[in-house]
Amino acid sequence: MRYLLYGVLSIFLSLIILPSIVIFGFSTHEVSVEKNLVLVEGGKSVKLDKLPPYEVIRVFITNQNKIEEMQLEDYIKGVVAAEMPAEFEIEALKAQAVAARTYALAKEVALGGKGCDLHEGVDVCTDPEHCQAWQSVEELKEKWGENFEKYYSKISQAVDSTRGLVMVYQDALILPVYHAISGGRTENSEDVWQKKIPYLRSVVSPGEEVASKYKTTVVVSQADFVKKLKERQPSLKLTSNNILSEIKNIERTQAGHVKTLKIGDVTFEGKEIKELFGLNSTNFTFSKQGENIVITVIGYGHGVGMSQYGANALAKEGKKFDEILKYYYQGIEIVKIEDLLKGKH
DSSP: OGGGTHHHHHHIIIIIIHHHOOOOOOOSSOOEEEEOEEEOGGGOEEEGGGSOGGGEEEEEEGGGTEEEEEEHHHHHHHHHHHHSOTTSOHHHHHHHHHHHHHHHHHHOGGGTOOOOTTSTTOSEESOTTTSOOOOOHHHHHHHHGGGHHHHHHHHHHHHHTTTTEEEEETTEEOOOOEESBOSSBOBOTHHHHSOOOTTOOOOBOOSGGGSTTSEEEEEEEHHHHHHHHHHHOTTOOOOSSSGGGGEEEEEEOTTSOEEEEEETTEEEEHHHHHHHTTOSOSOEEEEEETTEEEEEEEOBSOOBSEEHHHHHHHHHTTOOHHHHHHHHSTTOEEEEHHHHHHTOO
16 A cells, blocks of 8 residues: 555654754765574564565664564564563553554565655664664563562563554544653653644643652753853843843743743753753752752653653553553554555455
């Protein structure tokens, strides 16, 4: 089905890739390519080129500067293990697996996707700021230590039990964005990326308060606060005498994140302040403590789509993975990629 990915590819380019990265280009030094054998049911080893094209994914391993071809489902296990704590509920891990698989397949060149535009000739990379995080079995053994067998078995169960499942909206793969902590309510897509997407609607996301990074603070001296702002906007007229009184006209989204605010005589976007002061989200407030400015931040990440801690809270309430996904991605369906490609859906 040629139309399968057209819609989602344009969204990826306009919403995620273009606004959020600087194109650095492909590495000029040699990059190795590894083609692995893969174990399939019954313990039989087969080469990757014997599998359907979409079941093989080309991944640029960022920290090793190499391209590796691997089975899609093995790749998804590495993504889930890197993106979500293994201690989370199994239904939350399943939801993460379906989201990760949907993202990967929408990028796959074999399905008409445009792949990773930071690295030529690959479908995805392992840079979490650009594609999805991923960790190898060796890295997971080091991370989990004596818990490796238990945790990897749990991750494998989550991935294997959802094998081939993806999310679609009007028969096209969706943009399955996710984040760690929404701060109590997720964002509408247009409040973050200026484009309204019908399935990325703001929803209440309770139960996230247990996360250690639900509420964080950044303390900056008044002088440094003014200095950083002037580095971004040299024409800014602002002194460190009474900064709080100079912060006005704060416009917030439905979820409570700062869209714009006026400091002195200059209007800033919330994401500019987030970047300047290394904040975890754009849901922030200011206060003064002695000679310092205290920035209190709620949530972690862009806030659009599935909240990972929110998903875990829903799973603890007894919600199944499909219920979790349909809650955070409004109006979507969950189907097998094989059926979608064959036009059976």
